[in-house]
Amino acid sequence: MTRYIKRHTLQTRITHGTVAVSCILLAITGLFVFVPALTTAVPPHVVLMIRRAHRILGVIIILVPLISAILAPKGVAHLFHNYFAKWDKDDFVWMKKFIPYMLAPKKIHMPDQHEVKAGQRVADGALIVGVLVMAISGIFLLAGTSFAELSASTMVVMRLIHDIAFLWMVIFGLAHIYLGAGIFQPYRGTRRLMFGDGNVEESDALYHWGHWAVDEIDKGEKITDDEEVVA
Amino acid sequence: MTDVAILYDSSRCSACKGCQSACKCWNGLPSPLEKNAVSCTGSYQSPPELNGDTRLLIRFDEAAGGSKGVEWAFNRRSCMHCVNPGCVAVCPSGALHVDAETGFVAVSAEKCVGCKYCASACPFGVPQHYGPEKTINKCTGCLDRVEQGRAPACVKTCQPGALKFGDREEMLAIAHERVALLKAKGYDKAVVYGENELDGLHVIMVEKYGLDAAGLPENPQINQVVDILGLMKPLTGIGAAAIVAGLGLSFLTGIGYKRDTLHYDEAAHDVVDMDTGEIVRHIDVESEE
Numbered sequence: 342m343t344r345y346i347k348r349h350t351l352q353t354r355i356t357h358g359t360v361a362v363s364c365i366l367l368a369i370t371g372l373f374v375f376v377p378a379l380t381t382a383v384p385p386h387v388v389l390m391i392r393r394a395h396r397i398l399g400v401i402i403i404l405v406p407l408i409s410a411i412l413a414p415k416g417v418a419h420l421f422h423n424y425f426a427k428w429d430k431d432d433f434v435w436m437k438k439f440i441p442y443m444l445a446p447k448k449i450h451m452p453d454q455h456e457v458k459a460g461q462r463v464a465d466g467a468l469i470v471g472v473l474v475m476a477i478s479g480i481f482l483l484a485g486t487s488f489a490e491l492s493a494s495t496m497v498v499m500r501l502i503h504d505i506a507f508l509w510m511v512i513f514g515l516a517h518i519y520l521g522a523g524i525f526q527p528y529r530g531t532r533r534l535m536f537g538d539g540n541v542e543e544s545d546a547l548y549h550w551g552h553w554a555v556d557e558i559d560k561g562e563k564i565t566d567d568e569e570v571v572a
Numbered sequence: 573m574t575d576v577a578i579l580y581d582s583s584r585c586s587a588c589k590g591c592q593s594a595c596k597c598w599n600g601l602p603s604p605l606e607k608n609a610v611s612c613t614g615s616y617q618s619p620p621e622l623n624g625d626t627r628l629l630i631r632f633d634e635a636a637g638g639s640k641g642v643e644w645a646f647n648r649r650s651c652m653h654c655v656n657p658g659c660v661a662v663c664p665s666g667a668l669h670v671d672a673e674t675g676f677v678a679v680s681a682e683k684c685v686g687c688k689y690c691a692s693a694c695p696f697g698v699p700q701h702y703g704p705e706k707t708i709n710k711c712t713g714c715l716d717r718v719e720q721g722r723a724p725a726c727v728k729t730c731q732p733g734a735l736k737f738g739d740r741e742e743m744l745a746i747a748h749e750r751v752a753l754l755k756a757k758g759y760d761k762a763v764v765y766g767e768n769e770l771d772g773l774h775v776i777m778v779e780k781y782g783l784d785a786a787g788l789p790e791n792p793q794i795n796q797v798v799d800i801l802g803l804m805k806p807l808t809g810i811g812a813a814a815i816v817a818g819l820g821l822s823f824l825t826g827i828g829y830k831r832d833t834l835h836y837d838e839a840a841h842d843v844v845d846m847d848t849g850e851i852v853r854h855i856d857v858e859s860e861e
Contacts, residue, residue, distance in 0.1 A: 344835075374687050375805065380665040385682045388665060389705060392685050443822040446829050486688050486706055497692035497797045504804040511812050519819045526826035547834040547843055555843070555855050558836050 345540035346554060347563035353416065356409040357535045363402040364472070364514065370395035371507065399479045402472065423457040424466060431552075432459035446527045453551025464520075467513045474506040540565070575655075575675040575774065576718070577740035578727060579747055580648040583754055583762070583780040585734035587616065587630050587646040591726035595628040595650075598714060598725035622649060624702020627711045628726055633785045645785035648735075650726075651698045651711035652766065653677050653774030658693035658794035662801065667708060675740070675774050676713030684708045689801075695770070695792035713774070743776045750778045761785075770794070 349357070373379050373391045380388055410417045431452040436459045442449040457465075481499040485491035491499075523529045530545050546554035557563050596603060602625050604610060610619045617632040633645040653676045660668045660677060667684035670677060684707035690699040699710050714724035722728065723737040736743060747764045754762035761782030766773035769792050779786040832847040841855040 374664050374685060375808075377664045377666065380685065381683075385665075385684075388683070388685050444825050446826050486686050486701070493688075493692045493694070493697065494795065494797075496688055497795055497801070500689070500692065501797050501801055501804070504801060504808070508804065508808045508811050511808060512815050515812070515815045515819065519822075524819075525822060526829035527831060543836065544831075544834040544846075547836055548831060551843070555836055555841075558838050 342566050344543040344558070345565050346543065346546050346557045347539060347565070348534050348541045348546075349539040350413075350416070351539065352409060352413055354535055354539050356406055359405045360402055360472075361535075363398045363405070364510070367395060367398045367402060368507075368510070368514075370398065375504070375507070396483055399476070399483060403476045403480075423455070424462050426455065426457075428459065429455075435459045436463070443525070446525070453555075454549065454553065456550060456553040458550065464513055464517060467509070468517060471506050471510040471513060475503060475510065478503040478506065575740040576738060577675075577743040577766075577774045577776050578653075578713070578724060579736040579738075579743040579776045579778070581734045581736075581747070581750055581778040582646055582648075582786065583734075583750065583759075583778060584732050585630075585646045585648070586732050587632065587644070588731065589630050590729045590731060591648065591735060592626070592628050592630055594725040594729035595711070596626070598717070599627065599712075601625040601627065601709075622698060622700050622710075624700050624709050626700075627651070627709060631787055633781075633787060635785075643781075645779075645781040647779070647786040647788070648726075648775075648777070649787075650775070651677060651713070652696055652770075653711075653713055654770045655772040655774065656770060658695070658770075658798055659690035659699055661794075662689040662693045662798055664689060671713075671715055674713060674715065674718055676715055676718070677710075677774075678715055679708060679710060679712050681707050681709065693794055693798045695789060695794055740772075740774060740776070747776050747778050754778070754780055 370391045373383070373388055374395070383391075431454060434452045435454060438449055438451055439460055442451055478499045481491065481495065482503060485496045485499070519525055520528050521531060521535065523531045527548070530542065531549070533539075534541055541549075543554065543558070546557070595601070612618075613620045613632075615632040615634050617630070619626055619629070622629050628648065628650040631647040631649045633647070635643045635645075637643045655675065657668070657670065657677050660670055663669075664687060665683045665685045667680050667682075668677060668690055669680070684701075684705075686701060686706040686708075688699070688701060688706075690708060691697070691701070699708055701708055703709075714722075714726075717724055717728075727735040727737040736746065744764070744767055747767075751762045751764050759780050761779075763779050763782060765777040765779055765783065765786070765788055766775055777786070777788070779788065783790050832845045834852065835844045835846050836842070836855075837844055843852045843855065844850070845852050
């Protein structure tokens, strides 16, 4: 019988899902301001509709994680604890092997990892920083094009920051989708962690987060023998 | 039609604001009717700046001096219709474009998405945005009139003849002639503006009291950040292509990858490969702790 370890709560999955969908829609709607060819390809009222949608999505992507964090302060503390945990030898080895592993997964074997991999800390951290920068510059742009009078210099600098953050998000976002959605063969099945029931198969857990999987199985608190969700 | 231009001669301007009113009338731009709706600038300049429903403004520069205690310098503040307009270069929606016939910077307000990129790119601070969607409003050079062989509304209404309209070269010739005359009369600061600034403007100005009094930048420049913004599009394209190529290569090298099923025997503290039955590793619990 296959064993599963609970990895993400329903609230985490809903927050992640909302942010992920918002992020993709923000990128698509944002392209209609970023790429003139797209803007001119559709009627003006559609562009205005897209512009409104971009702003609404911008508010959603800021508010949802904030509300989620307020609702689960312990979860935020746990997340910070994991992301800022001291790096051990395995973390450094993992980072060193990452690029060769991505290009030769059949030959390169990665060391065991704790609850958050070294690479996750870097990549997820980069995504969080990117979202924060986009959110802050986006708030300035939203204010400056609606209710506030901001100087042209402030606006143009905020646009540049927004554009640079977009490039940043494109790079880390695509990599995140490639790995998180399990497009990369060794990561097959990881999609269900955030877009499924939040459980990870024992075998997958041992492969990806060896230290964490062993700890959790030893504790036995988050283990189930079927796909029933552990509260 | 060759490139045209509006000539503004400040030495002939009486600041009657007829041009300002004519612009509003022709373009159907409202003015606030409530008492004290427009803040006072302390001068006759009203409203204080170009705004969403004022495309043309007569600027008053006041300084103490002269036989009557005040010296006035007037200037016409509106779109300068640059030959190479920064606003058009950054407009993502095609709301701003150069009219091929006249060289004026034309506006298709219905295409404006309200991003205000144009305002950031304009060294004269001309583009204004208003309305529920905060879309652009700026001087169009009365293209609807010009296309019918008529002069812009502001030019048509100018009583003292401070505004002229015609072939750009012809307007420049008139401007230089006028400045030469002013200098001969002792107005040393008199200058022609718009001939070479930003590769040339389609509004030529005779500034009787110089550029400072007219509130015009001597060497207007488009914000350099705008140029960097222009680089971001190809850079993002290259970045996206590079990451897709890299991930694509990774995907190709991973084809055929198969991982054995792992199981952890918590009693023996062994991680076991279920397909081969081998112990992959033994967990030293004390050491792990």
